[in-house]
Amino acid sequence: MTRWIEANSWTLGLAVLLAALLLMTKLIQPDFGASGLESLARAALPFALATVGMAIVVIAGGIDLSIAAMMAVASVTGAVLMDGATDAQSIPIVIGVLLLGLAMGAINGTLIVVTRVPDIVVTLAMLFVWQGVALLILNAPGGGIAPWLRGLITGSFGPDWLPRAIVFLAVVTAVIWLPIRRSKLGLRLYAIGSDPLAAFRSGVPVGQTRIVAYALCGLFAALGGLSVSMGTGIGEPIPGPYLLASVAAVVLGGVVLGGGRGGLLGPILAVLILRTVRMDLTLLSVDPNVAAIIEGSIMVAVVMFGAVLATRGRHA
Amino acid sequence: MTLTDTPTAMSRLGRLVVDRPLLPLIGLLILLVALLAILNPGVLSMFWVSNTLKIAIPLAMLAACQTLTMLTGGIDLSVGTAATIAAYLTATLAPLIGVPPAIAVAIASALVIGLVNGFGIAICRVHPLIMTLGTALIATGCLLVYQRYVIATGVLIPDFLLWLGTGRTWGLPNSLALFIPFAILVIWAQRRSGFGRLLYAIGANEAAARLSGVRVWQVHLTLYTLSSLIAGVTGLLYLGQIKTASLSLALPLDLPSVAAAVIGGTSIFGGRGGYGGTIVGALILTVLTSMLTLMQIPEGGRRILFGLIILAVTALFIRLTERS
Amino acid sequence: MPDVPSDAVLDATGVAKRFGAVQALKNASLQVKAGQVVALMGANGAGKSTFVKILTGVLKPDSGHVKIKGRDSTVANPAGARRWGLVPVYQEPSLIPDLSVLDNLRLGDTPVDPFRHWVSELGLPDIDPEALIRSLPLASLRIVDLARALAIEPDVLLLDELTAALPTDLVDRVLKTVRAQADAGRSVIYVSHRFNEIAAICDRATVLRDGLTVGDVAIEPGIEERIVEMMLGGAVAAAVSEDRPAKTVPTTTPRLRVKGLKTGTRLTDVSFDLHKGEVLGVVALEGQGQDELFDVLAGNRKASAGTVEVDGTPKTFHHPADAIAAGLTLVPGDRAHALLMSRSVRENIAVPLLARIKNWGAIRMGEEAAKVGQAIETLQIDTRAQGEVRRLSGGNQQKVTIARWIAKGVQTLLLFDPTRGIDIRTKRQIYGLVRDLADEGAAVLFYTSELAEIRLACDRAVVIFNGRVVDVIDAKDADESTLMRAAYGLTERAPA
Incomplete structure (x- = not known):
């Protein structure tokens, strides 16, 4: 037990911080309650899914700058296909969009492995490519989305205080990640991020595992893109500010840039923290643009801090 | 004396591209212009040349930021934002405090962006891409706040910027009066100044530069500040050209500026390339864009093409230079 | 056979x-x-x-x-x-630092019970299988790596x-x-x-x-x-030694005095003096701490204990620039660490001349050309492929890394195995150059993996084994078998 606390002290600290922030929210706004929590969770969902995807590639020693653009592609694809579709028709469409996400991620990963161009350059180029694809599919926000999908993340379950968006996030993350984490694939993802040479010597197929990591990132990007549409009811071809937010949340969540360390719970908590800060600023009637500046500064500061830590780690 | 590789046709071509990127690039430019003339006979005229130059110049100036940062293995994705902020501040402050102070504030703001970039990259060792993206985000937020809180009494675009941005002399755009000295200065500095040489040295082998006594952080800090300064000046020029103060004025130039430098033969890994190639790269992109417009390729298709060009050129570069 | x-x-x-x-x-x-x-x-x-x-x-x-x-x-x-x-156990344990011992076993399909047996057999019975590899000391990692190999039978x-x-x-x-x-x-x-x-x-x-x-x-x-x-x-027998007058050890302050230097796990305790006009050889088998020694002297790494004195003044180097300012300049063992492979000979040689901010402005091209030209001349660098250093032969590349410091002006030159993998003619030129530099008053520290070079280029040699100086041998006594025995720690005696 003590060891578990020790190993997860960072995550526990984040949980305490989140609780404190929510408490503070309640103090700022005494009537903050179930509905406030619900809208917070709904707003945080795309950020959280992007962060999960980013966390997986970062754990595997990479980075994916194209994540927000892939989300846009998934969002518009879903919205265009689902516009006017029946519930029954929408299920295969959702599956198709998720497969599309896997495919986009796998393309990113394969390009990195095959061309040997560094991940940061490949995914920068692919950022533009996926942006272009999203714009080709849908030139301006539009399309539609099946109502049952919107229902999935709107409102709360039985007890008032449990927003559906949180349940949705927990379920999809657990269903996809836990089996992987427990399997040898999970070990391999951590292994190639931690020490690619030792991984190679231990018989890990490094290139293949890297492609899988990017494919998983693409899958979560697709989920994130769908969740954008679920929130707004339409498709969004212009990528949101998910790239920097996800990198910041990953770093704040205890995943070291460079790979091998951390889990998914920390980054998810970090997303919620960043979103709560944003909400509190709004509740304090801070201008939304000022709030954006504060939020951006926090994220940049977190990334700088993470970079300093990573540099220290290399020298030690 | 042994040369380490055997000259096959491929490697000879590779060496040509790597050593003298200007020749094949100019060839490509001529090819594209010829293609354009075939697609749309009668398009070529003095006016067309002048117009192409006019459009290419702000792009080429922002691409100078990418060239210089890429020489060290970095990148600066905040140039579009820095340019936009400089332009917007100048246009909105000029009626309030006069033209020279407005320009001073505009340029100072751009310098602040550069200093923040430099601090994060040089001292904290954040990857330039992430860092410049982050400052761009914050700076955009600041611009929005500024736009809401400063009582805008109207927009004034200084006359000399209009002259520079839109005027013509002997059929050629006046912006050449800014650009030609600028280009000469950059090309001179990259080879004939200590700072320029160090950019190549850091990009070619940062550890070796360090072992030779170079304090790399000093170079990075100076470089990113300089990059934002160039971006700010470009913003002023662009303001005179577009003649409106918009919150997203120069943002669409971010991606093409990277593409122009990459096409111009500057390695995104550092240590190779130069501004001469970038200028031709910017011209190629401008011609290519007008061709795509002519063929009615939508914005999305253009982005895909630019992204693929960056990827393909970089991958090709790795193949060509990876001969050791 | x-x-x-x-x-x-x-x-x-x-x-x-x-x-x-x-x-x-x-x-x-x-x-x-x-x-x-x-x-x-x-x-x-x-x-x-x-x-x-x-x-x-x-x-x-x-x-x-x-x-x-x-x-x-x-x-x-x-x-x-x-x-x-065939299962190898490498000097650097090939274990994943961020995974637990148990997960490392799972990653390589290693059976757990035999592993436990071997770990306790090897003297670590209470190793925690859930412990992260990065939290274990190097010695335990070696044992874990070996036990893992043994468990596969x-x-x-x-x-x-x-x-x-x-x-x-x-x-x-x-x-x-x-x-x-x-x-x-x-x-x-x-x-x-x-x-x-x-x-x-x-x-x-x-x-x-x-x-x-x-x-x-x-x-x-x-x-x-x-x-x-x-x-x-x-x-x-074939090793020819030039006849050089035996150097009398000067009584003045040494150019470089190293006392009790320690860093990392390999360099434990090294002391020596290096005088002006002297070429001091360093003899060591691979991995005895010589890499760390040169890194510390060049300002590339910090010492955890011990002192470095230059001309009698204690110095601490936080950056290679500090070492260069104190006159200590390094030619590293791996040329890939020293050279700007994609740049020209001239640019490579001129880097140290431009490093400081006051030299960031316009380059005096004539002056630079003169300095670089003279260094090229001194080292007889073949400049036919000078456009890109990567196209030079290994010997010429090595000359460029040395020329850099000649152009800057040499006080104390740290040469780390400068003749590895280069042709005999270039080797001779380097020996000659090293002697000339010493005669002009420079001090040279010369690590070499070729024992015969001690006699050809050095005045004395310190022998390092297990991170310590185990012997100091005069060039006249430094035949290869003496050096080899000393390097293998077979003749340990207290250094003078």
Whole structure:
């Protein structure tokens, strides 16, 4: 037990911080309650899914700058296909969009492995490519989305205080990640991020595992893109500010840039923290643009801090 | 004396591209212009040349930021934002405090962006891409706040910027009066100044530069500040050209500026390339864009093409230079 | 060469490997029978590490073959080598730092119970299987890595410098276990520099020199001398020494005084004086702390203990620029670390001239050309391919790294194995240059992996073994076998 606390002290600290922030929210706004929590969770969902995807590639020693653009592609694809579709028709469409996400991620990963161009350059180029694809599919926000999908993340379950968006996030993350984490694939993802040479010597197929990591990132990007549409009811071809937010949340969540360390719970908590800060600023009637500046500064500061830590780690 | 590789046709071509990127690039430019003339006979005229130059110049100036940062293995994705902020501040402050102070504030703001970039990259060792993206985000937020809180009494675009941005002399755009000295200065500095040489040295082998006594952080800090300064000046020029103060004025130039430098033969890994190639790269992109417009390729298709060009050129570069 | 024994479990013959212009292995062979521990020995640069990489499937040989139990196993893939029955344990443990011990076992499909058995056999019974690898000390990692290999029950175990940085009690256990493996009928290849260990557990020793297998001898008392002779080859007698007047050790303040220097695990306690006009050789086997010593002196790494004095003033270097300001300039062992491969000869040589902010402005091209030209002249650099340093030959590249400091002005030159992998003519030029620099008043610290060079270029040599200075030898006494014995720690005596 003590060891578990020790190993997860960072995550526990984040949980305490989140609780404190929510408490503070309640103090700022005494009537903050179930509905406030619900809208917070709904707003945080795309950020959280992007962060999960980013966390997986970062754990595997990479980075994916194209994540927000892939989300846009998934969002518009879903919205265009689902516009006017029946519930029954929408299920295969959702599956198709998720497969599309896997495919986009796998393309990113394969390009990195095959061309040997560094991940940061490949995914920068692919950022533009996926942006272009999203714009080709849908030139301006539009399309539609099946109502049952919107229902999935709107409102709360039985007890008032449990927003559906949180349940949705927990379920999809657990269903996809836990089996992987427990399997040898999970070990391999951590292994190639931690020490690619030792991984190679231990018989890990490094290139293949890297492609899988990017494919998983693409899958979560697709989920994130769908969740954008679920929130707004339409498709969004212009990528949101998910790239920097996800990198910041990953770093704040205890995943070291460079790979091998951390889990998914920390980054998810970090997303919620960043979103709560944003909400509190709004509740304090801070201008939304000022709030954006504060939020951006926090994220940049977190990334700088993470970079300093990573540099220290290399020298030690 | 042994040369380490055997000259096959491929490697000879590779060496040509790597050593003298200007020749094949100019060839490509001529090819594209010829293609354009075939697609749309009668398009070529003095006016067309002048117009192409006019459009290419702000792009080429922002691409100078990418060239210089890429020489060290970095990148600066905040140039579009820095340019936009400089332009917007100048246009909105000029009626309030006069033209020279407005320009001073505009340029100072751009310098602040550069200093923040430099601090994060040089001292904290954040990857330039992430860092410049982050400052761009914050700076955009600041611009929005500024736009809401400063009582805008109207927009004034200084006359000399209009002259520079839109005027013509002997059929050629006046912006050449800014650009030609600028280009000469950059090309001179990259080879004939200590700072320029160090950019190549850091990009070619940062550890070796360090072992030779170079304090790399000093170079990075100076470089990113300089990059934002160039971006700010470009913003002023662009303001005179577009003649409106918009919150997203120069943002669409971010991606093409990277593409122009990459096409111009500057390695995104550092240590190779130069501004001469970038200028031709910017011209190629401008011609290519007008061709795509002519063929009615939508914005999305253009982005895909630019992204693929960056990827393909970089991958090709790795193949060509990876001969050791 | 012995006949190929039909009962050899591992049989490597005629293995050759070339890297660009360097023929790392010409004709290496190794036979290991069941129940044998065979030592694989060779001085620096003999091709040992290349041979090990080929045996373990990391590299593919150009020619020759490796057979394990009669089946060809020359596949460039470590997992493949393991399938054939050969399991290596490297000097750097190949464990994933961020995974627990147990997860590392799962990653490589290692059975857990035998692993536990071997870990306790090797003296770490209470290792925590849930502990992260990064939290364990290096010695424990070696044990875990070895136990993991033993648990797979390989036919052939390859141990690469296993006991380096291991405490003595663990060394004894490890040696006993390795011997027991052989006694149980398995085969072991034991790569080591340590004669006492080899005498304790090995049956035979295979010796490499210049990429060739030059001997395969049974281990018996007194065999050390013969092995040393084999590693040196016939070249001993041929080494010509210039007659130089013996230097009287000056009584003035030394240019560089190093006292009790320590950093990391390898460099434990090194002290010496280096005077103006002197060339001080450094002799050490691979990994005895010499890399760390040069890094500290060049400002590239911080010392954890000890002092460095330049002209009597204590100095601490936080950055190579500090060391350069104090006149200490490094020519690193790996030219790839020193050169801007994609840039011209001129730009490479001029970097230190431009490093400081006051030199960031316009370059005085004439002055620079003169300085660079003179350095090129002094070193006789072939400038036909000067546009890109990567296209120069190795010797010319090395000259460029030295020319850089000549152009800047030399006070104290730190040369780390400057003649490795370059042709004999260039080597001679470098010896001459080093002597000239010393005669002009510079001080030179000269680490070399070629023992004959001590006599050719140096006035004295310090011998480092296990991170400490174990001997100081005058150039006139520095014949290769004396140096080799000293380097292997066979003749330890208190340094003067």
